[in-house]
Amino acid sequence: MPDNTVVTEALQLFTSLQELKKAYYKKIEKQHPSFTAEQWRQHNEKGIFLLQFCLPVLDDNICKELVDEICNLLAANQPAKKEQIEKIRDYLCKKSSDCFTEIMKHEHQVMDPPSSFSVEECSLMNIIVRQTLRPFLEKYTDSLPREIGGEKWQRNYCPVCGEKANFSYLRQEDGKRVLICPFCGQEWLYRYLACSWCGNDDHKAISYFEAVELPGYEVYLCERCHRYLKTFNTKKGIGHDDWVLEDVKTINLDLIAQKKGYTGYSSQAH
Ligand SMILES: [Zn+2]
Ligand SMILES: [Zn+2]
Numbered sequence: 001m002p003d004n005t006v007v008t009e010a011l012q013l014f015t016s017l018q019e020l021k022k023a024y025y026k027k028i029e030k031q032h033p034s035f036t037a038e039q040w041r042q043h044n045e046k047g048i049f050l051l052q053f054c055l056p057v058l059d060d061n062i063c064k065e066l067v068d069e070i071c072n073l074l075a076a077n078q079p080a081k082k083e084q085i086e087k088i089r090d091y092l093c094k095k096s097s098d099c100f101t102e103i104m105k106h107e108h109q110v111m112d113p114p115s116s117f118s119v120e121e122c123s124l125m126n127i128i129v130r131q132t133l134r135p136f137l138e139k140y141t142d143s144l145p146r147e148i149g150g151e152k153w154q155r156n157y158c159p160v161c162g163e164k165a166n167f168s169y170l171r172q173e174d175g176k177r178v179l180i181c182p183f184c185g186q187e188w189l190y191r192y193l194a195c196s197w198c199g200n201d202d203h204k205a206i207s208y209f210e211a212v213e214l215p216g217y218e219v220y221l222c223e224r225c226h227r228y229l230k231t232f233n234t235k236k237g238i239g240h241d242d243w244v245l246e247d248v249k250t251i252n253l254d255l256i257a258q259k260k261g262y263t264g265y266s267s268q269a270h
Helices: 005-027 035-046 060-077 079-093 097-105 120-140 243-249 251-259
Strands: 167-170 177-180 189-190 206-210 215-222 228-233
Touching: 005 060, 005 120, 005 243, 005 251, 035 215, 060 097, 060 120, 079 120, 097 120, 097 206, 167 243, 215 251
Parallel strands: 167 228
Antiparallel strands: 167 177, 177 189, 206 215, 215 228
């Protein structure tokens, strides 16, 4: 198996980031997203995700404070990247929350980063930006009606922000598959044996593997698009943590799937 210090370090970082997110969630004012009847119709019938109609309201000061705190956590966790983190902190702290709003509207990453930023710096910056937006997005999703992402949606992208899932679980009560959004945290139902990347539902073109050291986990592999998705089967596993942390705890499954030649969420640009 791969070196587990990677998992331990990532878990430490994400545990701190989750705590930070929870503390800021309380500071952020309640969001009041509202939609017209026509927008609900377009959402349900045409699959238009909700951020295309109404975005979370950001707070300039909270965004800046969060960027600062996230950078501190990252620098403490990865001292070798301190210089790069400072460069990103400087850049982001000069931006207003309008820049973060733009990011939610478009690709969920910084558009047109300065040319002096390396690819690695850009991806680090995107992690910081996405972490900054997360408590605002959670406040937003928590104020939406319960039926969002229910039986009616069944699409392979998030009903709130449009992003593809990075993780899924089989629900305890009825075994239905729930996909999880890596950007806003929204959950939604999707067909059990269909690829969440390309929609392929030819059972012969979908397989899965398990690893004894991570009981309860199945990794679905699609032969059509060569992508994979980690899934926690609540019937096989014994309890679980927050899904963000479960995703980190199972990094070894990503490494196995990638070694087999499949692409997952973590190896995307985000
Ligand atoms: Zn989402
Ligand atoms: Zn596929």
